[in-house]
Amino acid sequence: MDKQVNNEIMKQKIMVCCGTGCTANGGRDVYKAFLEQLSSISNIEVLPMVKQTGCNGWCEKGPLVKIMPEDITYCGVKVADVGEIIDKTLLQKQVIKRLLYRDPATKKHITSHHQTNFYRKQHKIALRNIGEIDPGNIQDYIDRGGYQALQKAFSSLTPQQLIDEIISSGLRGRGGGGFPTGRKWQACKDAQGSPKYIICNGDEGDPGAFMDRSIMEGDPHTVIEGMILCAYAVGASHGFVYVRDEYDLAVAYLKKAIQDARIHGYLGKGILGSNLNFDIEIVRGGGAFVCGEETALMASIEGRPGEPYDKYVFPTEKGLWGQPTIINNVESWANIPVIILKGAQEFKKIGTAGSSGTKVFSLVGKVVNTGLVEVPMGTSLREIIYEIGGGVLRNRSFKAVQTGGPSGGCIPASLLDLKVDFDTLTQAGSMMGSGGMIVMDDHTCMVEVARYYLNFLAGESCGKCTPCREGIRALLEILTRICDGEGQMKDLDLLEEISSTMQEASLCALGRTAANPVLSTIRYFRDEYLAHIKEQRCPAGVCRKLTTFYIEPEKCNGCGLCTRNCPANAIVGEKKQFHVIDNESCIRCGECYRQCRFDAVQVM
Amino acid sequence: MYIDPREYEYHSEYERMIKAYPPEQRYLLAIMQDIQKEFHYLPRLALKIISQHIGVPFSKVYAIASFYKAFSLVPKGRVVFRVCDGTACHIKNSETLIDQLHKQLGIGPGETSADGEYSLETVNCLGACALAPVMVVNGKVYGKVGPSSIEKIIKEYGGCCHGQAGK
Numbered sequence: 001m002d003k004q005v006n007n008e009i010m011k012q013k014i015m016v017c018c019g020t021g022c023t024a025n026g027g028r029d030v031y032k033a034f035l036e037q038l039s040s041i042s043n044i045e046v047l048p049m050v051k052q053t054g055c056n057g058w059c060e061k062g063p064l065v066k067i068m069p070e071d072i073t074y075c076g077v078k079v080a081d082v083g084e085i086i087d088k089t090l091l092q093k094q095v096i097k098r099l100l101y102r103d104p105a106t107k108k109h110i111t112s113h114h115q116t117n118f119y120r121k122q123h124k125i126a127l128r129n130i131g132e133i134d135p136g137n138i139q140d141y142i143d144r145g146g147y148q149a150l151q152k153a154f155s156s157l158t159p160q161q162l163i164d165e166i167i168s169s170g171l172r173g174r175g176g177g178g179f180p181t182g183r184k185w186q187a188c189k190d191a192q193g194s195p196k197y198i199i200c201n202g203d204e205g206d207p208g209a210f211m212d213r214s215i216m217e218g219d220p221h222t223v224i225e226g227m228i229l230c231a232y233a234v235g236a237s238h239g240f241v242y243v244r245d246e247y248d249l250a251v252a253y254l255k256k257a258i259q260d261a262r263i264h265g266y267l268g269k270g271i272l273g274s275n276l277n278f279d280i281e282i283v284r285g286g287g288a289f290v291c292g293e294e295t296a297l298m299a300s301i302e303g304r305p306g307e308p309y310d311k312y313v314f315p316t317e318k319g320l321w322g323q324p325t326i327i328n329n330v331e332s333w334a335n336i337p338v339i340i341l342k343g344a345q346e347f348k349k350i351g352t353a354g355s356s357g358t359k360v361f362s363l364v365g366k367v368v369n370t371g372l373v374e375v376p377m378g379t380s381l382r383e384i385i386y387e388i389g390g391g392v393l394r395n396r397s398f399k400a401v402q403t404g405g406p407s408g409g410c411i412p413a414s415l416l417d418l419k420v421d422f423d424t425l426t427q428a429g430s431m432m433g434s435g436g437m438i439v440m441d442d443h444t445c446m447v448e449v450a451r452y453y454l455n456f457l458a459g460e461s462c463g464k465c466t467p468c469r470e471g472i473r474a475l476l477e478i479l480t481r482i483c484d485g486e487g488q489m490k491d492l493d494l495l496e497e498i499s500s501t502m503q504e505a506s507l508c509a510l511g512r513t514a515a516n517p518v519l520s521t522i523r524y525f526r527d528e529y530l531a532h533i534k535e536q537r538c539p540a541g542v543c544r545k546l547t548t549f550y551i552e553p554e555k556c557n558g559c560g561l562c563t564r565n566c567p568a569n570a571i572v573g574e575k576k577q578f579h580v581i582d583n584e585s586c587i588r589c590g591e592c593y594r595q596c597r598f599d600a601v602q603v604m
Numbered sequence: 605m606y607i608d609p610r611e612y613e614y615h616s617e618y619e620r621m622i623k624a625y626p627p628e629q630r631y632l633l634a635i636m637q638d639i640q641k642e643f644h645y646l647p648r649l650a651l652k653i654i655s656q657h658i659g660v661p662f663s664k665v666y667a668i669a670s671f672y673k674a675f676s677l678v679p680k681g682r683v684v685f686r687v688c689d690g691t692a693c694h695i696k697n698s699e700t701l702i703d704q705l706h707k708q709l710g711i712g713p714g715e716t717s718a719d720g721e722y723s724l725e726t727v728n729c730l731g732a733c734a735l736a737p738v739m740v741v742n743g744k745v746y747g748k749v750g751p752s753s754i755e756k757i758i759k760e761y762g763g764c765c766h767g768q769a770g771k
Contacts (some may be wrong), residue, residue, distance in 0.1 A: 302630055306672070365736075565752050567751035
């Protein structure tokens with residue numbers, strides 16, 4: 001058996017990334033093209049295995065194709081390139097330079113993605129298998145040490161020892177709150193009542209965050225193994241994975257993974273010959289942001305509107321259908337098998353004293369390398385954005401990074417050296433959240449960003465409690481007024497006053513944290529608020545009612561890029577002569593401002 | 605309660621899909637999702653059958669149908685434009701895309717054109733932030749969309765004579 005597996009591994013493999021980003025760029029067509037074209041080839045000794053993998057995280061350069069064991073990574077592969085890859089790389093063992101990643105700093109071509117800064121600086125635990133395995137194949141997971149943690153637990157750990165291990169690892173919930181996972185498990189184990197339930201929270205609702213999706217799509221078995229370990233520890237019989245309905249691919253892979261796990265005896269009655277009975281069911285969410293809140297999520301599983309309720313009694317005692325319930329986030333689950341297999345001490349060596357392990361961030365926005373990055377806790381924002389992310393797009397100046405989604409805040413350039421963990425982010429007025437990290441440059445208006453989040457939350461507040469429902473609406477109204485140039489100085493005090501009421505009096509975390517985008521932008525970008533209110537000016541050129549664009553004749557060389565991109569046909573000018581914006585027909589979308597490579601378009 | 609007579613045409617199909625689930629409240633969402641996927645909205649008749657099958661009042665079924673964003677109570681257009689307005693897309697100017705679509709199709713976000721041809725929707729995040737701004741038309745993903753390419757995309761789906769587009 002072992003020998004066979006080794007042979008399999010030695011064989012050439014073509015791994016096509018079919019994560020969301022790459023699929024949107026045509027990754028699946030590339031995968032199909034490989035299958036088709038390889039099947040018609042006769043002059044190849046051993047047909048390579050073609051695998052579709054989950055998201056490699058390097059979405060910016062997709063679709064990615066990795067060739068093993070040579071360890072070659074091709075970026076931006078199109079269907080038309082497939083023939084050449086088969087011909088040159090597979091048959092003649094040549095590297096196609098054109099498809100390699102080119103380091104923008106050194107201008108050198110890089111053969112393997114492992115050598116790029118984007119990957120080299122990462123430390124993968126939760127994402128360890130993603131991009132390396134076919135998520136639809138349980139054997140791939142097993143070959144990389146999958147389900148060994150389960151065997152170890154069954155053979156050498158009592159349920160209490162398992163919980164002690166999680167407690168001593170210091171793992172904190174990766175969904176946002178950062179509650180110690182082990183303590184949650186202990187409380188559930190100690191709680192009276194049967195059956196007990198386990199829930200995986202995969203209702204990833206933060207705009208700009210997709211790490212949970214990536215894990216569910218790319219490595220569903222790690223989530224399942226984590227949940228089985230928990231079932232063994234707390235004595236649960238039934239598990240639910242609550243997934244956003246938009247995540248079709250994740251649902252499909254989870255379904256397959258659960259079936260395969262049953263066939264292999266990891267789920268069902270008498271798991272691996274023990275007396276543990278545990279099975280998992282998938283529940284598709286209904287597209288409500290508030291369902292990421294645990295009590296709302298449980299209401300949703302029960303078939304009710306997803307409205308939260310107060311947590312005088314924690315779900316670990318009275319949760320789903322009033323029974324003791326554990327609810328953890330996808331990324332937390334993905335860490336569990338590693339902690340059990342390698343031991344809490346190993347895990348604790350990574351990260352900071354208060355936050356052990358790693359965290360996955362989705363690094364997006366105005367950054368060169370967009371994608372998923374997993375780094376040890378305590379890595380500085382500067383390292384993440386500049387070394388891994390490659391800096392701000394088009395070398396513009398960095399203004400802020402938004403973390404924590406709509407519940408988080410904006411962190412300014414002065415705090416770039418902040419070492420990111422649960423506590424430092426909270427102190428900076430933001431939060432870890434599920435790990436969205438949105439980079440903003442000087443073309444982003446911070447008042448408008450706050451307005452954007454409040455607008456999002458206004459649509460997502462469930463409306464049950466007044467401070468949240470009415471508070472968000474009031475904040476949104478004031479922010480809209482400021483963006484329209486109708487704000488007054490007293491509005492700033494009013495924003496802070498309403499915010500503090502919401503923080504004090506809202507029922508759930510959605511309302512309590514909803515003011516964070518407002519408070520953090522007032523705290524760090526007060527000057528922008530003042531520019532809007534006192535000077536009726538939007539420095540970033542975003543707020544339309546306050547913005548007029550013009551072209552500086554000396555800087556404009558008449559390249560015509562702005563004219564071609566203007567949706568309103570408001571820019572005129574002869575070729576190679578300076579252009580002019582007609583303010584009458586200009587809709588102030590700012591496309592010319594963003595596109596111009598010579599900084600000729602300016603905000604008045 | 606008014607039920608569109610056309611919905612009776614699918615009566616047996618609704619019934620088949622609904623009765624595939626045991627009559628327990630916890631399957632409400634799953635049933636509705638199946639129906640929504642198949643018909644792209646929740647017909648009243650289907651909601652009525654659900655309420656009878658599960659044994660909960662129609663008002664409760666309606667409460668769920670109207671609470672969750674995944675559900676629509678009105679039929680969607682033949683071509684559905686979904687513009688991502690996640691944070692990454694937003695700071696890369698997704699709002700201009702929405703404005704352009706609004707102008708050219710003559711319908712705002714959440715609306716369907718009177719002839720049932722087009723629907724315009726915004727979504728909170730498609731998780732394809734590397735491609736921002738992103739738009740999905742009938743399942744096909746368009747990445748890094750500029751406002752000036754909207755007209756071309758609409759034309760791909762046979763549109764040009766709505767709103768201002770035809771002028």
